[in-house]
Amino acid sequence: MDSTSTESGGITRRTVIQASMAAGLVTGLSATVGTTAYAADPAISAGIDATKKSAPILPYVYGAFIEHIGTLVYDSLWSEVLADRKFYLAVDTLSPNTRKWRPVGTAADVTMDTTDPYVGAQSPKIALSRSETRGIKQTGLGLAAKAYVGRVVIAGDPGTHVVATLSWGDGAGQSQSVPVTVKKGWATVPLRFRVGAATTTGSLEISGTGTGSFRVGAVSLMPGDNVKGFRKDTIDLLRGLGGFWRFPGGNFVSGHDWQNAIGDPDKRPTTFDPDRNQAQSNDVGTDEFLAMCDLLDTEPYPCVNTGFGSAREAALMVEYVNGAPDTPMGALRSANGHHKPYGVKYWAVGNEMFGFWQLGYMTPAHYMIKHNLFADAMRKVDPSIAIVAVGGFPASMTVHRLPFYIDPSSRQIVQPTKVKVEYGSLTDWNHRLLTSSAGKFEIISEHCYGTTQRFDLDQGKYINVSPAESMVDSCRRGANYIKSVRENWELYKPDFPALEQNQIKVSIDEWGFQNASGMKQLFGLAMMLHEMFRASDFITMAAYTMGVSWLSYNKTDSTYSGAGVLFKLYRDRFGVTPVELTGSSPQPAPNYPPGGDQPSVNAGSPTYPVDTMATLSADGRTLTVATVNATADAQDINLSFNGFNARPNGKLWRLTGTTLDATNKVGQAPQVTVAELAFDTRSNVLSAAPYSVEIRSYTKA
Template sequence: MNRSILVLACALCLAPLSALAQQNLLPDSGFGRDAPEHRLDWSTSTWAGAGTLTRDETIGHPDKPSLSIASDSGADVAWSCTVPVQTFARYRLTGWIRTRGVVCHGSARGALLNVHALAGAETRALTGDNDWTHVAVDFDTGLNDSIMVNCLFGGWGLATGQAWFDDLSLTLLEQRDRPLPHISIDAFKTGEVISPYIYGQFIEHLGRCIYGGIWAEMLEDRKFFHDVDAPSSPWRSFGTQHVVMSDKDPFVGEHSPIIVVDSRHPGGIRQEGLGLVEGARYLGYLWAASSGQVRANVSLRFGEKPDDQAVFPFAALTAQFQRYDFDFVAGASTDNASLAISADGHGEIRIGAVSLMPADNIRGFRADTLALLRRLNAPVYRWPGGNFVSGYDWRDGIGPRDRRPPRKNPAWQGIETNDVGIHEFMLLCGLLDTEPYIAINTGLGSIDSAREQLEYLNGSTATPMGALRAENGQPEPWNVRFIGVGNEMYGDWQLGHIPLADYSRRHNQFVDALRAVDPQIVVIGVGAVGEWSRTMLRDCADRMDHISEHVYWQERPGLLAHVMQAPQSLARTAEAHRQYRRELPNLRGRDIRICEDEWNYWYGPHVFGELGTRYFMKDALGCAAALHEFGRNSDIFFMANYAQTVNVIGAVKTSKTAAAMETTGLVLELYRHHLGVIPCHTETGPTLDALAAWNEDRSALTIGVVNPTTSPQSARLELLGASLSGAGRVWIIASPDPLAHNDPDAGSPVVIEERRIDAVGDTLALEPCSVMLFELEVRAE
């Protein structure tokens, strides 16, 4: 070939990369000065403290404006911008910083530029007084296909003073070869059987997880914790001039409402915002008492016309509280129906408790939610918390349901009606054919209370608490095996938090008391990877069977990094516990495994009530990769409880009248039913995550594969130790849009699709942004 032609060809091939290398990839790096509309693509981020973040029109380098951050009290904040980048590439980030009186407190760095959550990708930090100073850092993107650039003030601690940032630049230095996708499986090399308990679930008295999600009660504050007409109450009075809250002989709690009427002032109380389905039947009841000549009815309104309601009149009310049952058929579908308790005549009516449920409820639980929970088929459910448990008195949740006291939720927003207590939770476990895992209050709770709770759960009727359980309708003990001793006691947010040295002793005291009641329980202690877990294992190993860990992942810029953070963090936790086993002499001969009893993604707006974040296709990919990591470390992870099951960062989401499986829930459902149980040594390229596992009788090999890219991939398959017949099945959860999601009212575009496979070659075709679970038949040898 002519040498000049070759040089020209090479130059043409390199031209696009060369041009890209010279291009500043940061949008609006002049912070609006180059755009007539003064566009600003930078947003603010706050990790701690308080700062003032402004666009300063009076100063710049060399031109105005610049971005300013100032704080008098201390801040760890940033101006941030998310930028798409190439994976496996090297970039340079540069900029100019000016500071005035910047002082670091604690572990703070000062004023600097950095790439969020990318180790080492940070410039030198400036403190004190500095004129405009040039800073720069070169970094590798690795798996990141998008990064968040920060103009950072504070940085891992609080800083005071003021800093300005200007003339930022991000340029590509080098694009490296991307590894070809491959999956290498050694079916001879297997690990310990994957515990079925890694498919566990966790429900907490928080937001709309139980009330408004699992439990079928439609009315809020049905026992009138709040005063009627108070801003925090869902109840409003109408007509009558007098609705008073009386603390004289209240039906339940601290007070009960009294509706006072006369011939000129009929009226009552009403709750709006109820969801109804046309033609559906609804059952309810009311505890009420009256004095004087009072007539009363309950009405359910489902429209604006006078006839758009169903009315249920009561027979003569009595001076003592009695229960009055009613039922309605909805004449229309609506999300803004109202239930009213109306009275006329002369006298007063006292209201005790009110209830309204769909008639298709299953012993108090929502039928639509229960159907989805049965699809999940989780083998264990953790309850009742979570932070909630550290302020929970289990006695509030036993006895006649309408007489259980309403309380302010001790850890979260809203009211705890105590409608769902031990009996209801155990009923739910029976309906779902699952095992209970009950957390004990070691925060504000006492050792005596914990001992009595376990006796209530597992004691015979010859014990005081077993006899009380029988009085409440359950003669036979439940024989609960899994007992969690506390929740997140390492955190200063936890009610009853105490220093680690004190808590390890407290843990041992609790366990001694619990095992005196039932020595067969499986004790799960509170862990937090690092010094807390290490100390608990050192000081409490003879008083625990397993140790808990919790992990939540935030949103990461870019699909690949967002997904891969999940297995990477679980791998670090597993390795830390292997290190504890090597270092701690008292762990020799013991097999204390991890119960990762809270794990999930946690970010985004609260669409479904308190902490009710929505999940997307990209989160489903991460959950599948997390399940792969549990399988890769089957010798370390005994249990994992997805947190939480319904609405609150949930696998299932509900509206007032419908329920849907989230994308993450689809992954849990699919793997629970179809992933094998004997993990095989599996290696993949960095743009895939996979795990192979034999089914129980080794008649088929399953391969779970995550493609965390928006492009289809053809993965080379290398298999040792098995001879495939060529036939099989594949289940697919996929969408080209990483933000695809399901919604109880808007529909479920993301589904599990099953296909037959007639031939398996040396490659696997992977759909973009997908979870694919292959089940490949094996030839008999």
């Protein structure tokens, strides 16, 4: 039975269950599960046939997505401590709630020089006094008790005496000052500090005394243990977790000029992001992203701008990244510090260009022309690249609720008479893409954001579902979205033989499970993973949104979030080749008509209410069985195997939470954990623990 409403006293019953589970877990590998405690005749039976294999699950399915949404990249991945380090904003006393530079001394003595700025439109100029300290200061800095390094680009008149002071408190001995040599012309002066105690209210002041004035062009402050500018703590946690990283967008990319974010970071002007209406420092650009992927030992997946951008700009980017050093852009890359071509294979051409919210949005007919221009220009530079085209299956086009548009061919207003987008209709984006741009891409992108709400075809919007809906039904809704894409894919095959011939694949390069938290979110994510694994024949890439949400982090520290624990479990322990799993307990019939994110047949395995998936390792010597049990009761499954004889000693990894609301937060004891146990494979009963995600490993005899 699966309903939290049946649990007397709210969490009480669940807490008792989990406490008893924990008592059995503390002995670690000495514990044994799956033997005498289970019912002799489980209601669910399942068969695993290791001789019937599907296409391998590629590591790219464990990919990640990150984009410049405000300061997201800079807060989570980049180690820069300072905000507005190139003075996009004026140094003044206005906007008291904005984190920015403030004057030290009289505000009128700090002006913004627009005549000869170091970078961008302005640089602060400080008029000095012999008797009064004047300068600029930024507060609210998060600092750890360790070394920090930085630099200041500065110019000034003779007779100026400038110091940089980093403070981690107001008391004696809670700051460190270093002298800054000032020359008439712009010069970069290195800074080094040792912070004595952690704080979230630190400050950096650049001030001086003397005659004349000095100007500041750019300032930087990073932890001394930064790795090529990135946070060591988050890089260490993310290394090896994602199969690839998609960047820089997302909606951001459609207003982004990649050439603003290469070269000397101090000379890159801060620009305005028209999508998010926020300043963008451009410190993390193409080279930094590719360096990050190298640090993470993962594949880069850059996205080019087909919104406000041009095919020429995209081709230049391909040449910058992949061109030989003797090409114009390859020579620029070499001058910027990376002589060898990066050799990036996968390129996303645009982001969600079907959507009216996208900068540079145009009619589908016109966009197909634009895509083809981009593909031709990029392949002319490097024919070896794999192009991922903006896609939109009928499922997605339905839930996105797109308004009318004018079709250039017929000059008619196109607006579906029904909310549901039908296969082959004028609002079927992918049908038009496959018809108009055949041969101009290898992969179609798709974005699937599952949610606990459901899309109502009559109302044309997402609506809340009855609180009485079971946890399993609610968590399955994201997997249903993936299953809808599967059903849409099968509709295309008769009309487009390239799909049947495996010449075109799909990348779910944005996905997640929304309006859910705690264990409910993790169950939904695990079910979505399972459904993508079942579609390994055509879904070969996927990018979780956002990749940094695998972490819980603050300004100085980080740990795995619940989602991070889940993904690490599957990445480390689950196999790569799906094998056939049959069962006696099929998923129940849908409660709602098919369309949008509701398929005609519910997602999941025939082991309801458990979602079960089986795979082999690459060498075929290990069989892994994953279960998602989003119910309050242990669920017993009578397993049988064909084509695989296991050794008696198996291993089990069990993910659970302290409560259904369990989350992992930096600085606190983890509430979502994975316990490793042993079990006897000779028992044919698999008992999935209440509210758990489990992976069992069987080794071939």
